[in-house]
Amino acid sequence: MRFAEHEHHHQSATPMAQRVSALIARIEAVGMTSDAEISDVLERFLASASPANGAKLVARAWVEPAFKALLLEDASAALERLAIDMSHWAPVRLQAVENSALLHNVIVCTLCSCYPIALLGPPPTWYKSEAYRSRVVREPRAMLAEFGVTLGSGVEVRVWDSTAELRYIVVPERPVGTDGWTQERLASLITRDALIGVARPSLQVAGAGADP
Amino acid sequence: MSFEVGEAVRTSSANPAGHNRLPRYLRGKRGRVVALRGFFPLADLRAEGRGDVAEMLYTVAFDAAEIWDTSAEPHETIHADLWESYLALC
Numbered sequence: 149m150r151f152a153e154h155e156h157h158h159q160s161a162t163p164m165a166q167r168v169s170a171l172i173a174r175i176e177a178v179g180m181t182s183d184a185e186i187s188d189v190l191e192r193f194l195a196s197a198s199p200a201n202g203a204k205l206v207a208r209a210w211v212e213p214a215f216k217a218l219l220l221e222d223a224s225a226a227l228e229r230l231a232i233d234m235s236h237w238a239p240v241r242l243q244a245v246e247n248s249a250l251l252h253n254v255i256v257c258t259l260c261s262c263y264p265i266a267l268l269g270p271p272p273t274w275y276k277s278e279a280y281r282s283r284v285v286r287e288p289r290a291m292l293a294e295f296g297v298t299l300g301s302g303v304e305v306r307v308w309d310s311t312a313e314l315r316y317i318v319v320p321e322r323p324v325g326t327d328g329w330t331q332e333r334l335a336s337l338i339t340r341d342a343l344i345g346v347a348r349p350s351l352q353v354a355g356a357g358a359d360p
Numbered sequence: 361m362s363f364e365v366g367e368a369v370r371t372s373s374a375n376p377a378g379h380n381r382l383p384r385y386l387r388g389k390r391g392r393v394v395a396l397r398g399f400f401p402l403a404d405l406r407a408e409g410r411g412d413v414a415e416m417l418y419t420v421a422f423d424a425a426e427i428w429d430t431s432a433e434p435h436e437t438i439h440a441d442l443w444e445s446y447l448a449l450c
Contacts, residue, residue: 241397241398243397258383258385259381259383285385285427285438286428286431287433288433288436289433289436290433301434301435302435303435304435304436304437305433305435305436305437306421306436306437306438306439307436307437307438307439308439308440309383309386309438309439309440309441310441311381311382311383311440311441311442312381312397312400312403312417312441312442312443313400313401313403313417313441314397314417314419314441
């Protein structure tokens with residue numbers, strides 16, 4: 149069983165969920181907020197949060213070298229070009245890191261579950277698991293192999309631990325055999341997991357890359 | 361104390377009672393500064409409602425062997441974003 153599937157079986161009705169419910173009940177009881185207000189904030193934030201945003205960003209970088217240079221140098225400026233807003237309740241900024249034949253990047257938040265939600269959608273359960281957060285820094289090659297990404301011994305692995313207000317996104321390598329593809333078609337190859345660094349864009353992804 | 365890209369730094373070994381963003385596995389370790397990210401409010405104070413005090417944030421790279429010794433996988437570096445007060449020259 150692959151890592152992500154294994155983790156999925158373990159986490160339901162966690163003690164954390166119970167603690168969050170208890171906390172919400174207390175702050176509502178003293179009138180600090182209401183259920184409606186919390187729902188409203190979350191709905192507005194999550195309405196636009198999607199891995200389609202990250203895919204669009206990377207697909208444009210693949211076809212426009214100047215845009216890729218801007219993305220790697222000043223990701224926030226690149227986001228503005230695409231009219232994507234990743235600000236929410238915290239003053240977060242974005243940093244893009246690029247894979248190559250000799251370098252593989254992967255992101256984690258060992259302290260909690262930080263990641264660019266606006267560009268990737270809500271984090272998957274495995275990303276928040278203690279197993280992923282501890283193992284990806286200690287044995288990233290073994291961890292990535294369980295996700296189906298095997299790396300040669302000559303490839304450097306860079307693990308980015310998002311400890312502060314900077315969020316990371318991986319710019320994966322463009323698959324061979326995609327010359328002349330439109331940005332939309334390229335974007336269909338770019339999954340959330342590839343933007344985290346635990347998958348590679350592939351022409352084999354089911355349904356991806358089909359002619360529109 | 362401010363640092364430049366390329367400088368060798370050592371992280372603090374302190375075990376603060378409150379909120380802190382220096383992960384335990386990176387405490388008291390040697391790394392090198394790879395980027396200056398600008399000023400960000402220090403999370404330690406912000407989390408405790410003690411105000412926004414901006415401090416320079418650095419991305420520091422650590423060789424896996426510095427952290428995991430002989431258990432480290434080859435050719436791995438761990439990068440973390442650390443506030444200035446977590447760091448000292450070494």
